[in-house]
Amino acid sequence: MTLGDRIALACLQFASRIAAPERRAWLSAMIAEFHALESRPARFRLVPGAFRFVLVSHLERRGGIARLGQTAIGTGLLVFGGIGAVMASRMPDGVGQAVSSACLVYAIGGLIALHSLRGLGLYARLCGLGVVAALGWVATQRGGAPIFDIYGALLVEALVLMVGLTIAAGVLPQLRWESPDD
Amino acid sequence: MRKPSPATLKLLRALAVQPDARRYGYELMQMTGLASGTLYPILMRLSDNGLLVSEWERLEHNGRPPRHLYRLSAGGLAFTRSYAAEQPGLAQLRPQAGTSA
Numbered sequence: 001m002t003l004g005d006r007i008a009l010a011c012l013q014f015a016s017r018i019a020a021p022e023r024r025a026w027l028s029a030m031i032a033e034f035h036a037l038e039s040r041p042a043r044f045r046l047v048p049g050a051f052r053f054v055l056v057s058h059l060e061r062r063g064g065i066a067r068l069g070q071t072a073i074g075t076g077l078l079v080f081g082g083i084g085a086v087m088a089s090r091m092p093d094g095v096g097q098a099v100s101s102a103c104l105v106y107a108i109g110g111l112i113a114l115h116s117l118r119g120l121g122l123y124a125r126l127c128g129l130g131v132v133a134a135l136g137w138v139a140t141q142r143g144g145a146p147i148f149d150i151y152g153a154l155l156v157e158a159l160v161l162m163v164g165l166t167i168a169a170g171v172l173p174q175l176r177w178e179s180p181d182d
Numbered sequence: 183m184r185k186p187s188p189a190t191l192k193l194l195r196a197l198a199v200q201p202d203a204r205r206y207g208y209e210l211m212q213m214t215g216l217a218s219g220t221l222y223p224i225l226m227r228l229s230d231n232g233l234l235v236s237e238w239e240r241l242e243h244n245g246r247p248p249r250h251l252y253r254l255s256a257g258g259l260a261f262t263r264s265y266a267a268e269q270p271g272l273a274q275l276r277p278q279a280g281t282s283a
Contacts, residue, residue, distance in 0.1 A: 029250035032246070035247055057223075057226075
């Protein structure tokens, strides 16, 4: 078995581990095909197919879209917060602190999202209200003048994100996947 | 089961040509031209709906693991033939006079 074969087989075995538990026998069937096939391109083509099968196996489970969306949102927020935190460390003090605070809020949201969509919805609404209050406070401090600096941009970004997260947390559990191949 | 997609019909047609023959996954990919990422989810759904019988090969060959084999169930064959009445491409699957489904 070549290195490429080993990598492809490892991918198939990984796909089997992350598939919906009740569907793993189908991945075992694909792995058995892999061992039986002599054509290397045909063997390798099983790898993307296995991952598509994994995706379908999760989507077709009850609440599958919600679970996938939850994972994507949680991971996305954690990555976004992490990248922002690294960038904040290179910014001037005031701006850096503001960006770090925003990143902390996003990272906490990410952790909550991985645990519960309902919790994420509540957290996003609370943070959204906090952002609106902050926008109002900043505007008051400036005599009602519009905020066109980095702080204003951060607050608006946070507000847009929180509105989006609130909508996602409400909509995702209601979605049902209809396969085009059915 | 709702109306099958063209890909599902293609697979049903391939399986129904010789209803008693048990086919490997790769064989079905070659017969239908469907990629594994399309074929296996369809096989899974057909099996869930009782239209497909899947079983493991009994014997091992040269130490490799046994493969999965697929054939239509009686219900799957009847289902395919019911669509043959509507689909010109499935004409050869229509039950002949005097034959049972």
